[in-house]
Structures are given as structure tokens and as C-alpha cells.
Amino acid sequence: MRYISIEKTKPGMILGKEVFDDEGRILLSVNTKLTKEYITRLSIRGYQGVYIEDELSRGIKIDEVISVELRNRGAQAVKDGNIDDLKTIAKDIVSQLLDKDKSISIDIQDLRTYDNYTYKHSVNVAVISTIIGIYLSYDEESLYELCLAALMHDIGKTKIDPAIINKPARLTMAEYRLVQEHARYSYDILDQNWLMPARTKQGVLHHHENEDGTGYPDRLVGDEIPSYAKIIHVADVYDALTSKRPYKKPYALSEAIEYLMGGSNVLFDRKAVEAFLEAVPVYAKGIEVTMTNGEKALVVANSSNPLRPIVRLISNGKDIDLNNDKDYISVTIAPHTVVENDFTSVYEKFECD
Known part of the structure; x- marks a missing residue:
């Protein structure tokens, strides 16, 4: 496959x-x-x-990160704003992810094969955030609170005109400031539920804070930022970058990962990024890559070196272990070139996603 x-x-x-x-x-x-x-x-x-x-991809197995049924329940609950259902769904997401073997990296390319970004995005961010929490050795209760915060991090966008949220052009400064308010709107909605965990609410409120104090809504710095918010920030930006939106083409997984790595200790918490990198491969199984020698290949499996997976040559179907094959010792996977994206505009938009 x-x-x-x-x-x-x-x-x-x-x-x-x-x-x-x-x-x-x-x-x-x-x-x-x-x-x-x-x-x-x-x-x-x-x-x-x-x-x-097809014949070329025979034997490449790609498992669902979470079940299709759970993914769709989550998206519907986000769409409905049903907080009680979201609490149950958060527990189910945590349970399904804990059942996976932590030693096996989790391919999340399948998150890109569903429509309706608005609601699937919240589920994607919840899954990715929970995976990061697992790699940071969070206990089950903390994973639940984190997952719940991630599911509801954008719930306040219901108070903003969809035409602004999905605007294909660069936002005006007034529009940008308005969209930034979604973090407070989300917090206010959750604050009405007195059974909502305090750490969950703080994670929602501060998921756009940057390590260097340039984020919003409160321009918190470093350790001032709640741990759940740090994790959701990484997951949110990753999913926004790798998703097709009205204002941009999707970034390759490797490009998004490079952005997270480059932003460590500036925009993102380094420990959260490192945990993400442990769990999510740079090159997901089943994707096509181009190597520096010009050959095209499919990723078959990942090795101990995340940048040198096992690949299958499209030209002849031969499997090559880039980490150990002496004939390919100097061959790497060629980086993507970002084209047709106004990065400044994209940054503004996904910082609001």
C-alpha cells in the first residue's frame, strides 16, 4: 500500500x-x-x-493511528461543541494510543486522507498531542487532560466569521487580531463548565504562546507557558503546515519537521519537539521520495536513523536500506523545495489555526 x-x-x-x-x-x-x-x-x-x-507497494502495511469510528465521533463532537461527548472521546483516544507499542514509531500520514479540515484538525491535534505526552511519560490522567485540551483548543472559532478563518489571502491586521481572540473565546466556553480540569483550560488558553514571548494572548515566556499548551502548540502547527488550506499548499512532512526543529527554544518547547520526533517518522511509510542520486522510491519502513529509512526503488522494485547499504552510503533523501507559498502569510494563518 x-x-x-x-x-x-x-x-x-x-x-x-x-x-x-x-x-x-x-x-x-x-x-x-x-x-x-x-x-x-x-x-x-x-x-x-x-x-x-499496486504491485510496487505490495507488503507495505499502514495501520490506522486511531480507529475510523473514533476519528469520526471526535470530529462530530467538535462540530457540535458537545463537551460531554468530547470528554468520553478523549478517554477513548488515550486508551487506543496506549494500546500501541511505544517502540514502534507512529505513522500519521493517514490523518491527511480525510476531508473537512475544520473538525478533523482538532482530532489530529489531539492524537498528535497525546502521542507526544506518551513519549514524555505522562500518566493516564494527564494524557486525558492533555487530549481533552487539544480536542477543544479551537472551539472558540465558532464565534468568528468563517470567511475570515478561511480567507485565501493574507489577513489584515484587524482580522489577524480578531482571529487571535479564538484562544480566549475557547477558554471562556470551557470556563463555564465547572468540572473542566484547570490544566485543560490553561492548555487551551495558551496554545499559541511562543517560548520567546512573542506569542499570544499573554506573551508568556518559557516556563511561564503551561506544559499542555507547549505540546498542543507543536501538534497544532505541524498539522496546519501539512494540511491543504485555501491559502496554501500542504508542506511535506519533512519540511514541517524541519520547521519545528528550527523553531525549538524560540517558538516551541525543545522537549515537546524531541518527543514528537521520537514518535513520528520524518518519512512516513508508503510515501514517494526522491533521492540525491535522482532515483525515486517508496518508503517501506523506518530504521534507527530517521533520515535514512528502508526504501523501494520505483525503477526496479528493489528494497534498499539507506542506513546500511554500502552502495548507498552517500545517498540521502533530497529535501523538498517549498514553492508557491507566501511563508509570511502562511505563518500568520497557521499561527491562528
């Missing part, structure tokens, strides 16, 4: 995973042969890509 962007999908390809809509209904089943009409409809609905099965 391999992941392919919707732009590169062609008629005749065979689906390797079901495609769901934002209500959790199956749009296309496993083994469906894609047609031009299907591909067009998926593109219009905003799908970034799909998984396909």
Missing part, C-alpha cells in the same frame, strides 16, 4: 483504504478502481490524497 497525492492519482488505480466523508460514511470502498469522475469529486471535496494498492 502507498500514499499518493490527489494530484498524482490516475484512473485505474486501486484503493487500498476506504475513503470516508466528514459524517463517517464510506464514499469509496477498499479495492475500488478509481475513475476520472471519482478523482475529480475527491479533489473538489478537498481530499489531499488516498492510499492505493
Whole structure:
């Protein structure tokens, strides 16, 4: 099985995973042969890509991070603003992730194969935040509080005009300041629930604070920032960068990871970024990469060196362990070149996502 962007999908390809809509209904089943009409409809609905099965990707197995049913329940509860349901969903997300073998890195490329960014984003951030918490050895109660905060971090956006949230052009300063208010709006909504954990509310309020004090709403610095907020900040920016939005194309996973690494101790907490890097591979299984010798390949599995996975050459189907094969000792995976993105505008927008 391999992941392919919707732009590169062609008629005749065979689906390797079901495609769901934002209500959790199956749009296309496993083994469906894609047609031009299907591909067009998926593109219009905003799908970034799909998984396909073919001879080249035979044997590459990609597991769901959390179940499809739980993912869709979470998105619906976020959409409805149902806090009681979100409490239950947070416990279920923690339970499913704790059942996974921590020693196995978690591929999250499948989070990119669902439509409806607004509600799926909150679930994605909850999953990624919980994974970071697991790698930081949080106990189960703390993981629940963290996951709940991540699920609800953007709930205040319901008070802001969607035309501003989804504006394809750069925000005006007035619009930018208005969108920044979503953190306080979210906190105010949660503060009405007296059973809401205090650390959860603080995580929601401060998830856009930067380590150097340039964030919002309170320009907190370093240790002043609550630990849950530090984690959600990493997960939020990562998911925003790797998602297709009206104002930008999605960044490659490796590009987003480079951004997090470069922002450590400036924008992001270094320990949260390091925990993220432990759990999430730079190159997810099933994605296509180009190497510095010009060869194209699929990522088959990750090795002890996150930058040198096991790959399968597209030219002949041969598997190469970049970490140990002496013939490829000087070959690396070529970096992506970011194009057609106004980075200043993108930064402003995903800092509000």
C-alpha cells in the first residue's frame, strides 16, 4: 500500500483504504478502481490524497493511528461543541494510543486522507498531542487532560466569521487580531463548565504562546507557558503546515519537521519537539521520495536513523536500506523545495489555526 497525492492519482488505480466523508460514511470502498469522475469529486471535496494498492507497494502495511469510528465521533463532537461527548472521546483516544507499542514509531500520514479540515484538525491535534505526552511519560490522567485540551483548543472559532478563518489571502491586521481572540473565546466556553480540569483550560488558553514571548494572548515566556499548551502548540502547527488550506499548499512532512526543529527554544518547547520526533517518522511509510542520486522510491519502513529509512526503488522494485547499504552510503533523501507559498502569510494563518 502507498500514499499518493490527489494530484498524482490516475484512473485505474486501486484503493487500498476506504475513503470516508466528514459524517463517517464510506464514499469509496477498499479495492475500488478509481475513475476520472471519482478523482475529480475527491479533489473538489478537498481530499489531499488516498492510499492505493499496486504491485510496487505490495507488503507495505499502514495501520490506522486511531480507529475510523473514533476519528469520526471526535470530529462530530467538535462540530457540535458537545463537551460531554468530547470528554468520553478523549478517554477513548488515550486508551487506543496506549494500546500501541511505544517502540514502534507512529505513522500519521493517514490523518491527511480525510476531508473537512475544520473538525478533523482538532482530532489530529489531539492524537498528535497525546502521542507526544506518551513519549514524555505522562500518566493516564494527564494524557486525558492533555487530549481533552487539544480536542477543544479551537472551539472558540465558532464565534468568528468563517470567511475570515478561511480567507485565501493574507489577513489584515484587524482580522489577524480578531482571529487571535479564538484562544480566549475557547477558554471562556470551557470556563463555564465547572468540572473542566484547570490544566485543560490553561492548555487551551495558551496554545499559541511562543517560548520567546512573542506569542499570544499573554506573551508568556518559557516556563511561564503551561506544559499542555507547549505540546498542543507543536501538534497544532505541524498539522496546519501539512494540511491543504485555501491559502496554501500542504508542506511535506519533512519540511514541517524541519520547521519545528528550527523553531525549538524560540517558538516551541525543545522537549515537546524531541518527543514528537521520537514518535513520528520524518518519512512516513508508503510515501514517494526522491533521492540525491535522482532515483525515486517508496518508503517501506523506518530504521534507527530517521533520515535514512528502508526504501523501494520505483525503477526496479528493489528494497534498499539507506542506513546500511554500502552502495548507498552517500545517498540521502533530497529535501523538498517549498514553492508557491507566501511563508509570511502562511505563518500568520497557521499561527491562528
